[in-house]
Amino acid sequence: MSGKNPYGQDSQHHVLSVLVQNRPGVLARVSALFARRGYNIFSLAVAPTEHPDYSRITIVVDLASAPLEQMTKQLFKLVDVVRISELDPRHSVERELIMATVKATAEQRGQIVELTNIFEGKILSVGVDAVTVSLDGSPSNIDDFMAALNQYGIVESQRTGLVALPKLDRAASAGAAKSPKGKAS
Amino acid sequence: MKETLTGAQALIRALEHENVDVMFGLPGGCILPAYDPLIESKIRHILVRHEQGAGHMAEGYAHVTGRPGVAMVTSGPAATNLVTPLCDAYMDSVPMVGITGQVPTAAIGTDAFQECDTVGITRSITKHNELVMSAQDLPMVVRQAFHIATTGRPGPTLIDIPKDVLQNEMTWYWPSDDEVLDSLPGYRPNVKGHAKMIKEAARLILAARQPILYVGGGVLKARAAAVLRELAELTQIPVVTTLMARGAFPDSHPLCLGMPGMHGTATAVTAMQKSDLLIALGSRFDDRVTGKVSAFAPDAKIIHVDIDPAEQGKVRRPDVPIVGDCRLVIEEMLKAINDLLQSGEKQADVGPWRSRVSGWREQFPLAYDQSEPGAALKPQFCLEKLRDGAPEGTIVVSGVGQHQMWTSQYWNFEEPYTWVNSGGLGTMGFAVPAAIGAKVGRPDKTVWAVDGDGCFQMTAQELVTASLERIPVKIGILNNTYLGMVRQWQEMFYDERFSEVNLSGTLPDFVKWAESMGCVGIRVEDPQEAEAAIDKANSINDRPVVVDFRVAEDEKVFPMVPAGKSNDDILLHHSQDSRREFLK
Structure with missing residues (x-):
């Protein structure tokens, strides 16, 4: 992705991909740990994985609030946390989804459709004086899209937060990254 | 079936x-x-x-x-x-x-x-x-x-x-x-230290000229007291035992410098400050030990052995981090040091360091002013009497505050698992119930709780439990009628503006209260009475005993490193102020 930081000029973001046992309360454990230790979260996305026993939580953390090493070690102390991958933005593929409802008069509608097509987004819904569009892409790509839509007036929008996986090394087999076994304190 | x-x-x-x-x-x-x-x-x-x-x-x-x-x-x-x-x-x-x-x-x-x-x-x-x-x-x-x-x-x-x-x-x-x-696929504690790191630690230990073994509660948790002693004796490195580790190394041992930290001995505090290598074993660089972190042991390299990876680098970045069980790691460390020695490597001469440390120990023993005739008992005096009268192997338990610090300072801890206290959370009221639990776990041992009058009033009702369940614990209340540690801070740091700190000189009547709960109650108001009261308490084994020591209300705990200050700014007992230069 580009060098532009989508999370603010002064922040230093890093992505943690956390494989957890798919059990009640696990998200509360993770978020309570971040709150209790004073670690800032930019975004957090959670969903089940291909394996029904595990979920993956993708957390974009603010390294200005605490060293990454302390965050991962404290996180690892949670019994439900099975594995943590630190995803350096340079060595990972990242995606985020945005949905936005934008003001659009009949004349502007065409412009917005064109803009959305340029970004390879989708038109989800069309109203009398507004359209709802979506785009999935890198966070900076989405920032650019938001900036372009802003001139028409964004009525409301929702970003999903980042999800990410390690970029594949051409030499490595994909299966190597799949073992659910981890170690913890 | x-x-x-x-x-x-x-x-x-x-x-x-x-x-x-x-x-x-x-x-x-x-x-x-x-x-x-x-x-x-x-x-x-x-x-x-x-x-x-x-x-x-x-x-x-x-x-x-x-x-x-x-x-x-x-x-x-x-x-x-x-x-x-x-x-x-x-x-x-x-x-x-x-x-x-x-x-x-x-x-x-x-x-x-x-x-x-x-x-x-x-x-x-x-x-x-x-x-x-x-x-x-x-x-x-x-x-x-x-x-x-x-x-x-x-x-x-x-x-x-x-x-x-x-x-x-x-x-x-x-x-x-x-x-x-x-x-539990996410739970795999790492108990065995990294061999390369242990070897590196052994090299640093042999090269150090001013090393200190900084021993924390993890050594007790790992049941590592015996191997710790081997390590100390092999290398002749002085040992400090934190509040949670009292008893992990015998206080009477010539290498033992006692407790470090806010109310630690001047020797333990200063030896850490001047050290060139801190070997932290199951200790976590707590703020009560380090004082101002940026000024803590500024010239020391750090070997940090801890089973919790998150403790590594949490407060102070270690030069050699070793994640593992203290006992297993110390055993491997001993092997690595012996291997190096056998291969002809020599340990740096720690003789000068040891004599410097001994000098501090001679100059700066624990000190307090004996009470004037007719004046109130000194809490430290009570502790000396309790310590000297206690049967061998006595387990001592404390609450939280001045009495806790005095107990840690004045008791002689010779064996592991003879000291029980609330270190991290600092829970007032811990002593009475914890002593009962300790006595249940070790009915063969005498269990003394040293408590404060403030602490005692928080959980004393459990003595009813102790009487009914026939758990004969002994409680010594160092009753100064104040929340003593708060009083000390208000005197020293709030211009003697005492706010909500005086409990009462008359209420409750601790002796009557003890008796109402099925215990024997004894009051001690004069230094002359202390020994007899303690002997009597030690002779009673069919019910709990409460001794109400009426001690001086204005006694303060020294040495002291004020909160947030560097350990170099340690405040000594006034009788030692003139010798301060020796600590440089």
């Missing part, structure tokens, strides 16, 4: 399978089903007067036996009363299993009578906790709770059980070790 049990029967049987011989608790609505099969169980249950007492008793038991303490209480207010002991155990890495009742599963979330979100409330103060939603899960959850509480860095776990889960039927099973491990 398949055997059908209720959840409650399965719970009690699971506890028996975990070799629980005693539990501390108090029944109530939601936990009631679990108390029924307890009647037939060989597990001894000690009925407390307040659930906080059950928790601290479980901790006291765990401190002295190394086995997990068990506390069982009901839902809601009982669970919240258990919060303080759980947090205390979490801070001091005490293995403990809490069991709480919960409202029936169908009522969860409806603000039912005596409902609270126990798992939510205790999430950040337990190593792990679990709300059990099916009776069939109980044996596995119990095994997991004991496994997690006692392995890796020990700590408290909590099992929250809805009433209907206790009443429902299940088919009995007992999971194997492998099944427990498989059920």
Whole structure:
């Protein structure tokens, strides 16, 4: 992705991909740990994985609030946390989804459709004086899209937060990254 | 053959399978089903007067036996009363299993009578906790709770059980070790230190000219006192034992410098400051030890041995981090050092360092002013008398405050597991229940609790439990009629503006109170009476004894490093101020 930081000029973001046992309360454990230790979260996305026993939580953390090493070690102390991958933005593929409802008069509608097509987004819904569009892409790509839509007036929008996986090394087999076994304190 | 049990029967049987011989608790609505099969169980249950007492008793038991303490209480207010002991155990890495009742599963979330979100409330103060939603899960959850509480860095776990889960039927099973491990794929404590790091540590140790062994509670948790002594004696490196590690190395040993930190000995504090290598063993660079972190041991390299990876670099970046069990790591360290010595490597001469340290020890012993004739007793004097009169191997327990610091300073700790206190959380009221738990765990030993008058009033009612259950603990109250440590800070740092710190010189009458709870009560007002009172207390073994020492109200704990200050700014007893230059 580009060098532009989508999370603010002064922040230093890093992505943690956390494989957890798919059990009640696990998200509360993770978020309570971040709150209790004073670690800032930019975004957090959670969903089940291909394996029904595990979920993956993708957390974009603010390294200005605490060293990454302390965050991962404290996180690892949670019994439900099975594995943590630190995803350096340079060595990972990242995606985020945005949905936005934008003001659009009949004349502007065409412009917005064109803009959305340029970004390879989708038109989800069309109203009398507004359209709802979506785009999935890198966070900076989405920032650019938001900036372009802003001139028409964004009525409301929702970003999903980042999800990410390690970029594949051409030499490595994909299966190597799949073992659910981890170690913890 | 398949055997059908209720959840409650399965719970009690699971506890028996975990070799629980005693539990501390108090029944109530939601936990009631679990108390029924307890009647037939060989597990001894000690009925407390307040659930906080059950928790601290479980901790006291765990401190002295190394086995997990068990506390069982009901839902809601009982669970919240258990919060303080759980947090205390979490801070001091005490293995403990809490069991709480919960409202029936169908009522969860409806603000039912005596409902609270126990798992939510205790999430950040337990190593792990679990709300059990099916009776069939109980044996596995119990095994997991004991496994997690006692392995890796020990700590408290909590099992929250809805009433209907206790009443429902299940088919009995007992999971194997492998099944427990498989059920916890995210929990694999690393006990064996990294061989390369241990070798590197051995090299640093042999090269150091001013090394210090900085020993914390982890050494006791790892049952590593014997190998620690080997390491100290082989290398002739002086040892400091933190508040949590008193007894891990004998105080009478020529290499022992006593306790470091805010109220540590001037020698221990200064030796760390001047050290070129701190070998931190199961210690966590607590703020009460380091003082101002940026000024702490500025020239020291750090070897940090801790089983919890998150302690590495949390406060001070180690030069050699070693994640592992202290006993196993020290054993490997000894081998590595011996290998190096055999291959011809020489240890740097620590002779000059040792004589410098000895000089400090001669110049800066613990000091206090003896009381004038007719004036009030000095608390330090009481402790010297208690210490000298105590049978060998006595376990001493304390609350939190001035009396705790004096006990740690003036007692001679010669054996591990003879000191029980609340270090991390600093829980006033810890002493009485923890002493009861300690005595239950080690009935063969004399157990003295040294308490303050403020602390005693927080949990004294558990002496009723002790009398009824025939647990003959001895309590020495250093009664200065104040919240003494608060008074000390207000005197020193708030211009003697004493705010809400005086308890009472007349109320309660501790002797009458003790007697009303079935204890023997003794008052000591004059230094002359101290020895006889202590002898009498030591001779009573059929009931608890409370000795009310009426001590000077304005005595302060020294040495002291004021909060936030550098350890170099240690305040000495006034009689040693003129010698301050020696500490440079």
